Amino acid sequence: MGKPTGFMEIKREKGKERDPLKRLGDWKEYAAPLSDEALSRQGARCMDCGTPFCHMGMDINAFTSGCPIYNLIPEWNDLVYKGRWKEALERLMKTNNFPEFTGRVCPAPCEGSCTLAISDPAVSIKNIERAIIDKGFENGWITPRIPEKRTGKKIAVIGSGPAGLASADQLNQAGHSVTVYERADRAGGLLTYGIPNMKLDKEVVERRVRLLTQEGIDFITNTEVGKDITAEELKEQYDAVILCTGAQKQRDLVLEGREAKGVHFAMDYLTTSTKSLLDSNFKDGQFIDAEGKDVIVIGGGDTGADCVATALRQKCRSVVQFGKHPQLPAERTADNMWPEYPHVFNLEYAYEEAQAKFGDDPREYSIQTKKIVADEQGNLKELHTVQMEKVKGENGQYIFTEIPGTEKVWPAQLVFIAIGFEGPEHPVLSAFGVETKNRRVDAAYGNYKTNVEGVFAAGDARRGQSLIVWAIHEGREVAKQVDSHLMGATVLP
């Protein structure tokens, strides 16, 4: 274990973050690593509990608790404490194909269920994970692992997000020939076109895709399956197909004035911004520009926060984010106890930046948009809202009611809709004749088989919008199923 008395002597240190005002001047990652000494101290805080809840990986009350890929956290905490970084890397790579992604942007449900978090701040698990893999790349310990033998079996993976990449990685290591089809011009799914560069530098994603390519995986981008190549062609050419097409069908706002010019889906904003940054450092002008505008983001989640941070970097005049729910409490409440994911107030990176720039947290809570108003040319002019009260109904379910007299008008020239996702897009699923249930691909957790022989599904397409760490988990698990399907048994962990 770490230092036996470490948890009593050493305070938690969070990863360093760049100064909020300074980082608004660029698109580089806002989070910076801790020093080796600080990381060793943090590793020393791990108690190596008899039953380590940090890596149990399960849903409690619909939220994730513990690490879904069962990372061997206490083991690598101890190795980092002792400065045995290369061994820590070996332990980490046993369970996580892409720690450089999770170590940067995972919401770290492991920390919520860390035993130390019952009475003290949790071990800085996510920072340690990131440091181990970054050191692995810096020191040249990560080299292409080219499989010695090939099985002769061919697999098509559709979609290159974390689920597709993890399944491709596992199946390639098992000796199968894997081709990944991606409709976008770059691989990575939401790692590339979703999560902004200041959270996850795209060079980090590209570095991993280059490595997977060197290991033998074939990436075919700019190719939409069901349109540029048919499902029949793929079924003929490959021994198995895995659908990892995500759940990117955005939920729309059904509201008077929705058609006003200046109202956009959040994903259109985030995607075009990243693409323009990568293609030309914004010189091509192919993005939605918030410069000098009053911006309102409708939707209180993380996608909305990423819009806030993007608008700030574009030098918006003001930015507000509307959320339906009340502000979270500062500490856990009685109905959200350890080891559940903690639903507590947090000043995430985007909000910290808005506060530094404008003096205020940009979030407005318990608010509902009633209508959108455009000027005579159809350009967005203002939003009309009302405050809501959230109360428990007779059956225990929550109901929202308007509070009379709280109507307000907000000037805005740009609005981003970030109220969630409906599920996977259907054309590709129909092309394969794959059935859906509750708007997701109908493939049972654990076996990942669809109703079509030889066609599997994993990641957000199967479970709905979720987390990168769950996509990696499902990518690894579906690979085992496909390997068994093709070979009669699996060699995969």
Ligand SMILES: Cc1cc2nc3c(=O)[nH]c(=O)nc-3n(C[C@H](O)[C@H](O)[C@H](O)COP(=O)(O)OP(=O)(O)OC[C@H]3O[C@@H](n4cnc5c(N)ncnc54)[C@H](O)[C@@H]3O)c2cc1C
């Ligand atoms: C803005 C935003 C921010 C997020 N931030 C975080 C975060 O900080 N931390 C976190 O853990 N999670 C985050 N998430 C969630 C996380 O990104 C997803 O859960 C995860 O990427 C899902 O992985 P996936 O591989 O299943 O699908 P995706 O990443 O959605 O990838 C699916 C891929 O399939 C491709 N595709 C679809 N149809 C076809 C077709 N017919 N032919 C070829 N290709 C096709 C798509 O182009 C896409 O590249 C965020 C999500 C969003 C939207």
Ligand code: SF4
């Ligand atoms: S992948 Fe996420 S949950 Fe697992 S150890 Fe890393 S930060 Fe924690």
